[in-house]
Amino acid sequence: MVERVTVTPAAEAVIATLKSIHGDLAFHQSGGCCDGSAPMCFPAGEFRTSAQDIHLGEIAGCQFFIGAAQFEYWSHTQLIIDVVPGRGSGFSLEAPEGVRFLTRSRVFSDEEMAELVAAGPPANGAH
Template sequence: MVARVEVTPKAEEMIARLKALHGPLMFHQSGGCCDGSAPMCYPANEFRVGGQDVHLGQIAGCDFYIGAAQFEYWCHTQLIIDVVPGRGAGFSLEAPEGVRFLTRSRVFSDDEVAELEATERAA
């Protein structure tokens, strides 16, 4: 089954470290505030998810959301969450660790789009 969001092994290691420090986490793909369009990591339930947010799935056991307007831009791609050295300008939990989460992407194939559409219609 194709997923709308995936995580690299390095990012998964950082998420495990952050979970040990902060407990359950969640992610929201930023729509341009603070650090551009970056995946932001927060303690679970400390970021208010609204009716305009789309649940893309989970990475490393953490719910991952994106704003509906951003989803329109990204709906044809799989988001791949990675971690790289450097500090972002946002409020994401990884910043004090000297790293930042980064979104990479790849375009879904026609078969993957059809599978996603069928799965989402059935839900």
């Protein structure tokens, strides 16, 4: 099955480093407030998700969520989480490492969209 969110090898390496420091992690795709539309990395359980968050999947063993309104805009694309040099948000765990996570995307093919539609909508983040 096609994944709604994936990770580059470079970002996966940063995630491994952050896990060694902070333990289990989770991501939330920002909707544009504090740091544009950057994916934010938190210790698992620190960012509370609700029915207004959509669970897109996992990257490098970490849960990945996006706000429901943001999902509506990006539902036709696969999110590709990458890392680049620079300083991102002070709220995201990678900031002190001199890098920031970045979301790239690609449009799903017609076949991939049909597969996703057949699978049904992703779960929300309510616990």
